[in-house]
Amino acid sequence: MTRPLSVALAGLGTVGAGVLRLLRENAEVVTARAGRPIAVTAVSARDRTRDRGTSLAGLRWYDDPVALAAGKPVVTANTALIAVHGAELAAAAERAGVALGFEAAVAGGIPVIKALREGLAGNRITRVAGILNGTCNYILTVMRERGREFAEVLAEAQKLGYAEADPSFDIDGIDAAHKLAILAALAFGRPVAFDAVHVEGIRRISALDIAFAGELGYRIKLLGLARRSAAGIEARVHPCMVPQGAPIARVDGVFNAVVAEGDFVGRIMLEGRGAGAGPTASAVVADLIDIARGRVTPVWGAASGALSQVPSVPMEAHVGPYYLRLMVVDRPGVIADVTAVLRDQGISLESMLQRGRSPGEAVPVVLVTHETRESAMRAALARIAALDAVLEDPTVIRIEPA
Template identity: 50%
Template sequence: MTTPFRIAMAGLGTVGTGVIRLINENAAMIADRAGRPLEIVAVSARDRNRDRGVDLSDFAWCDDARALAGTPDADCVIELIGGSDGPALELARDSLNAGKSFVTANKAMIAHHGMELAELAENASVSLKYEAAVAGGIPVIKGLREGAAANRIDRVYGILNGTCNYILSTMEKHGSDFEEVLKKAQELGYAEADPGFDIDGVDAAHKLAILAALSFGKALDFGGVETAGIRSIMAADIGQAKALGYRIRLLGMARLNDGKLFQRVNPYLVPESHPLAHIDGSTNAVVAEGNFSGRLMFQGAGAGDGPTASAVVADLIDIARGDSGSVFAMPVQTMARADRAESGNREGKSYIRFVVADKPGVLAEITAAMRDASVSIESLIQTQKTDDGSVLISMVTHSSRESDIGASLATLSSSSSIHGTPMVMHLLSEAD
């Protein structure tokens, strides 16, 4: 009889229990595809007595998740605890040092410690897999690591956070304000009670850093991701973008130019002709542009117990049948750190929205600051008053250096006529 591939798993939330159900329900098919059956032998979670809707009686229980690394009959450890440090990281280090393969859905841990863990895995000649860490059930890691392996990837970008995409596409559909839609997203379970990780762009930045390392063969640099979220986007911005033929989406964007790595998470105005403009709800989508493959697009559910469990088990099948290879598509020792590209040197069109006092001379003040910074205005719209009597002014610039736009806004920062911080979003183009 073929020896089972034995698994120890930390974390029995919705994804962990989804992994158990998936392995049970598709056991015969999984065994055929893996070349041997998958068998969970040990588990760990915070509450031993909680009813999770799955039978745990056949599994050894470890109160301390870190002890799973020492499970003598386990070939592989799954980590579904979360967190960039703490027990998750200790379990990863201990498992790899013990010569066990490791599967995780933890994008924060990979973004912060992926280089160290990859080196441990490669030194121990075991696998470290993380398909579920980026875009849930979408096989984008496998697609880039294997399917596009012969290509030079020129840029990788996409919608990497389902919560933000749900909020923006719902605002677009119903003309609702941000706070109203955020509250609805929390009621539906799309957003956490503390949504900052999602709406401030941190979650997307973790994923982007991983995709950039995999795409360009450069060391992970999460600290180099310029990050902005969607808190300041108003219903009026959505409407103005639509009138101009664009839709607003929070995008992660990475590109390697002349050896310098550019990474940014920011709301973009996406042309309605681009496929990403039509990604609605909590769906994720990643675009990679290869020099021979052309544009590749990966789209699907970016979260949820079923899609994420599917990605975890797909990694297990790969390991069980002996598929191996470098963690980031090339040996970690060859992945040098790239210099960071200065975003101020980038050129393109931008959308800028001001909230201003309703009085004469304000528009002239804004246009003068733009002129003095060598920023040319392509179109300008002044909208109705807000509830407090302020006026919204929105404009789209001609192609300009981002540093020049920053200089114009710095000039205006001391103006008593401008309320709050202007909203700046870039227009997605082939030059990004």
């Protein structure tokens, strides 16, 4: 039999221990597909005494995982590492002629890196969009299903282990933005550019907005979206209203999904588990099998020198319909003041909802606009927020066609 591929595991937490288990339990299929056995021979973690749920007998232990990686092909599940340092790492891998695999870094078990980089390699990709953070999708799903507020659902998700003790990385959209930066680089063949991603999280989404979304025929999802137009590449992460009938609107709970549109393939959608030991191990082992087979694909799909330098389009230039919810004092003339501001900014309304009447008290008013430029919306919001009758900062949610 051919010489086994020896693997050193840096980290034995959820991902590392999952990889160890998969390689042991599925040794036969992995060997067949890799053309040779894949054997973990060395490991590294901080605590030598912790129970890893699987035997470490016979494995060499290193205290410093960095020593393991020197000059070797590397597979990582670390999203932030690839999103922020992916260009330098790719250049280093290219110089050394070794693979750098990161299938597990985006959407966990969904093989989206391979799909974009290899499966769709013949297409010009025009758009890639996805539910890229399971914690946010879980929170938004529970808020909708049970009519509950963000803070309560977040606290419950923390107890269940679906959200971290410090949840800001997930709920403020940063993790999704890291993943989107990676997807955009692969989809559009340009260097990874995390700083060019516009990022908003889900903290300000309320049960009221979720209920209004339902009434208008939408669901609220935190999406990562990257689009290529004549002006360049737009990349943004923010809560979106998507039509209830759109396949992505039905991806609930901790699940992730990615939609890609290519000029020859049309639209594809992949859905699955975005985290957890099993899905992440599945992705890591796929990369290991490529290495065992000697398949080395350029990290970003093309050699660093062959990537294009397409400009980024700033968020102010985004154009689309908007949902706007205001809490206003119920008194004559308020709506006229608000619509006058919108008129001055050239923003036209598609519909308006106002529920109940309680003269002199706060009532929600919902406005849905036609296609509007972000810069015009921002200017209008500043003036609307300053009106006496408007009691709190307006809530704005962009509407995304299916």
